[in-house]
C-alpha cells in the first residue's frame with residue numbers, strides 16, 4: 355500500500371520510480387464540463403472519442419491501482435462533484451449510493467448524462483422523457499430547450515446521435531441488501 359511507504363531521504367529516487375510505476379493513468383489535462391471534471395486519458399478503455407473520462411473515477415483507479423467496474427459508483431463525500439481529492443471520494447455500490455442520496459426502496463432510477471451539457475444526474479426512471487424516436491432526458495428544462503432547438507434547426511447530426519446514445523448511463527432499482535425495517 356502506497357500510504358505505508360515511509361521513504362528515507364536516500365530512497366527517495368527509488369520510491370518515486372515505484373510510485374510512478376503504480377500510477378495507472380497519466381492525466382494529460384482536466385476539463386470542467388457540466389457538473390463534473392473530466393480527465394483526458396485517451397488510452398482509458400472507457401474514454402470518449404475526445405479521450406474524456408470522469409476525473410473522480412480516474413483518481414480512484416490510480417489510488418486503487420485497478421479499473422473500477424461499472425457497478426462501482428463513486429460518491430463525493432462533501433457533495434461537491436468537482437472536488438476530486440482522494441479523501442472526498444468513496445467507492446460504493448449502486449444501492450448503497452442510492453441510500454446515501456435518499457432514494458426510495460423498490461423504485462427505479464436512471465443515472466443519465468445530459469446530452470446538452472454532459473452533467474450526470476440521477477432521476478426516477480418514470481421521469482425520463484421520450485421525444486420522437488429519440489429518447490433522451492436532459493438535466494434541466496433549459497438544457498432540454500437548447501438541445502431540442504438544436505435538433506429543430508440542424509436535424510440529427512452524428513454528435514447529436516452520440517449524445518443521445520450516451521444519455522442513459524445505467525438504470526437501477528433501489529433494493530438495499532439489508533433492508534431497514536419499513537417506517538410506515
Ligand SMILES: [Zn+2]
Nearest residue numbers: 428429430451
Ligand atoms: Zn453521491
Ligand SMILES: [Zn+2]
Nearest residue numbers: 468471493497
Ligand atoms: Zn444539462
